[in-house]
Amino acid sequence: MLVIAIAKGRFLKPSLDLLGRAGVRFDEDVASSRKLICDSEDLAFRAILVKPVDIPTYVEYGAADIGIVGRDVLAESRADLLQPLDLGFGHCRIAVAAPKGFRNADETDHPTIRVATKYPSITLEYFNARGIPVEIIPLSGSIELAPLIGLADRIVDLVETGETLKENGMEIVDVIAESAAHLVINRASYQTKRSEIVGMVESLEALV
Amino acid sequence: MNSHTQIPPGTQILIGNAARRRRAVEAKVFSVFEGWSYEEIIPPMFDYFDVFIKGMGSDLEGRIYRFIDREGNVLALRPEFTSLLAKMAATRLSDYPRPVRLSYSGEVLRFEAPKGGQQREFAQIGIEQYGGSPTTSDVEVLLVCMESFEKLGIPDFQINLGSVDFFGGIFDRIDLPVGEVDELKEALNFKNQTGLERILDRLPFDEHRKKVLRSIPHLTGGPEVLVKARNLVRNDRSRQAIDHLEEIYSIFDGLGLAEHLTIDLGEIRGFDYYSGILFRAYVPGLGFEVANGGRYDGLPAQFGRDTPAVGFSFSLDRLEQIVDEGLGTGEDESRAALATSSFEEARRFRSQGQKVKLCW
Numbered sequence: 095m096l097v098i099a100i101a102k103g104r105f106l107k108p109s110l111d112l113l114g115r116a117g118v119r120f121d122e123d124v125a126s127s128r129k130l131i132c133d134s135e136d137l138a139f140r141a142i143l144v145k146p147v148d149i150p151t152y153v154e155y156g157a158a159d160i161g162i163v164g165r166d167v168l169a170e171s172r173a174d175l176l177q178p179l180d181l182g183f184g185h186c187r188i189a190v191a192a193p194k195g196f197r198n199a200d201e202t203d204h205p206t207i208r209v210a211t212k213y214p215s216i217t218l219e220y221f222n223a224r225g226i227p228v229e230i231i232p233l234s235g236s237i238e239l240a241p242l243i244g245l246a247d248r249i250v251d252l253v254e255t256g257e258t259l260k261e262n263g264m265e266i267v268d269v270i271a272e273s274a275a276h277l278v279i280n281r282a283s284y285q286t287k288r289s290e291i292v293g294m295v296e297s298l299e300a301l302v
Numbered sequence: 303m304n305s306h307t308q309i310p311p312g313t314q315i316l317i318g319n320a321a322r323r324r325r326a327v328e329a330k331v332f333s334v335f336e337g338w339s340y341e342e343i344i345p346p347m348f349d350y351f352d353v354f355i356k357g358m359g360s361d362l363e364g365r366i367y368r369f370i371d372r373e374g375n376v377l378a379l380r381p382e383f384t385s386l387l388a389k390m391a392a393t394r395l396s397d398y399p400r401p402v403r404l405s406y407s408g409e410v411l412r413f414e415a416p417k418g419g420q421q422r423e424f425a426q427i428g429i430e431q432y433g434g435s436p437t438t439s440d441v442e443v444l445l446v447c448m449e450s451f452e453k454l455g456i457p458d459f460q461i462n463l464g465s466v467d468f469f470g471g472i473f474d475r476i477d478l479p480v481g482e483v484d485e486l487k488e489a490l491n492f493k494n495q496t497g498l499e500r501i502l503d504r505l506p507f508d509e510h511r512k513k514v515l516r517s518i519p520h521l522t523g524g525p526e527v528l529v530k531a532r533n534l535v536r537n538d539r540s541r542q543a544i545d546h547l548e549e550i551y552s553i554f555d556g557l558g559l560a561e562h563l564t565i566d567l568g569e570i571r572g573f574d575y576y577s578g579i580l581f582r583a584y585v586p587g588l589g590f591e592v593a594n595g596g597r598y599d600g601l602p603a604q605f606g607r608d609t610p611a612v613g614f615s616f617s618l619d620r621l622e623q624i625v626d627e628g629l630g631t632g633e634d635e636s637r638a639a640l641a642t643s644s645f646e647e648a649r650r651f652r653s654q655g656q657k658v659k660l661c662w
Contacts, residue, residue, distance in 0.1 A: 155417075156588060156589020177492045178493045180496035279493075280589050281584075281590075281591070282590060285460045285462050285564055286584050287586075288522070288564065299495070
């Protein structure tokens with residue numbers, strides 16, 4: 095049996111659709127059920143529903159063999175996972191944004207710029223590579239609020255359309271990376287359940 | 303003030319069954335090592351910092367616990383055994399008849415996040431062999447690893463076998479800035495086909511080279527993988543690596559053990575010191591590797607004597623999670639004795655060689 099970790103939230107429906115097209119169907123409506131574990135009728139697959147940020151952990155520890163997770167979450171987790179495929183949905187950008195008109199000013203204003211984010215590792219790596227000292231202000235939501243009330247000079251956040259930034263008087267300064275849903279695999283499972291997993295990767299590859 | 307009732311993060315204490323299991327697993331693995339004539343060596347807990355840097359490379363530098371002695375030398379608590387033993391093989395044991403077969407068991411320390419039951423201080427048990435001929439010593443080391451699994455009652459294990467020379471031969475001929483090479487290697491390491499495709503799109507490689515690189519993540523499976531790989535690469539180093547793996551595979555096929563081997567030419571992880579085969583062992587139900595090893599011919603020369611070397615180690619902390627739970631948890635064989643005559647009786651039992659525990 096292959097255990098698949100699926101993210102609750104905005105990835106849930108497209109993940110299930112894609113798996114369905116690859117022949118992985120669960121016997122009940124996973125999306126509307128409150129169950130956290132669902133098996134496929136032939137017991138070849140088991141879905142576990144977890145918070146997106148927890149997917150790399152479940153898969154790295156082998157509690158799930160494979161998972162579907164955003165590149166943003168994957169990069170932030172630093173988990174050592176096989177990551178064969180971009181699944182072609184959930185596209186967005188991890189970007190540095192600042193209040194309009196402050197694109198360049200803040201680096202000279204403050205010796206250490208303050209950056210609010212839910213991606214401390216990605217943020218630190220980005221600014222370290224540029225030699226810019228930063229103070230990370232870790233937040234878990236409504237990141238755009240931080241510069242508005244003087245908590246931070248900049249933010250590093252996921253940007254889908256840019257609407258939220260615009261409405262809050264901010265603009266993108268730089269794009270750190272593109273993000274999309276990605277297939278990830280536990281390294282041990284890849285060896286011990288190889289034929290099942292390779293079959294799965296091939297059928298998904300044909301679809302994306 | 304902190305009373306430090308807790309032990310530091312990354313350390314652990316083994317008590318009762320956990321301690322008994324550690325020693326029982328260790329004894330079983332050692333019995334296999336001894337059966338293959340590997341001699342135990344007990345190296346120091348710390349050595350000069352640069353001893354470890356020579357082999358492990360800068361990648362692990364930040365994860366080494368280091369300190370400074372009174373003369374100002376930088377020392378390091380051992381983060382692994384291979385460098386320590388290679389140094390001994392090249393120096394104190396340089397006159398020993400070859401091949402030299404050594405085994406070890408003990409704690410190593412690395413400043414990294416605890417994972418899969420392995421803390422910052424964790425236990426390794428393993429072997430190293432110096433001066434043997436390439437194929438026979440590679441096969442011997444793999445066989446000792448397999449026999450250890452059998453001895454521990456773990457019939458279901460998978461060893462993935464690759465070669466540094468296979469992708470080395472491909473990368474030797476790639477002339478790119480270091481950053482680009484690292485990016486390429488990262489995509490291959492993660493078998494990230496989408497990411498690899500994006501990198502190849504912008505690199506000025508000819509179609510043949512792109513085809514080779516694109517195939518690497520898929521070069522995993524049975525002996526057919528080697529056939530596929532041979533048709534793909536043209537350079538000598540990669541081709542010799544394929545010949546070598548084929549030779550090893552056919553020996554295990556003859557031994558009836560080939561089912562435990564997976565060829566994985568896309569496996570490019572490993573310390574800088576590896577130079578030929580490299581392998582990792584997995585067991586169903588555990589998300590992390592339980593053993594890894596390989597050939598590192600260049601390492602002993604760093605300490606003054608060039609000698610071929612190959613070895614592997616088990617993570618004891620992880621082995622303990624997959625062995626039968628009963629192992630090492632035998633009945634308490636202490637004999638009870640009543641208070642009045644207890645000392646005398648205790649002495650009598652002891653003289654008969656029995657273990658005694660006085661119960662009051």
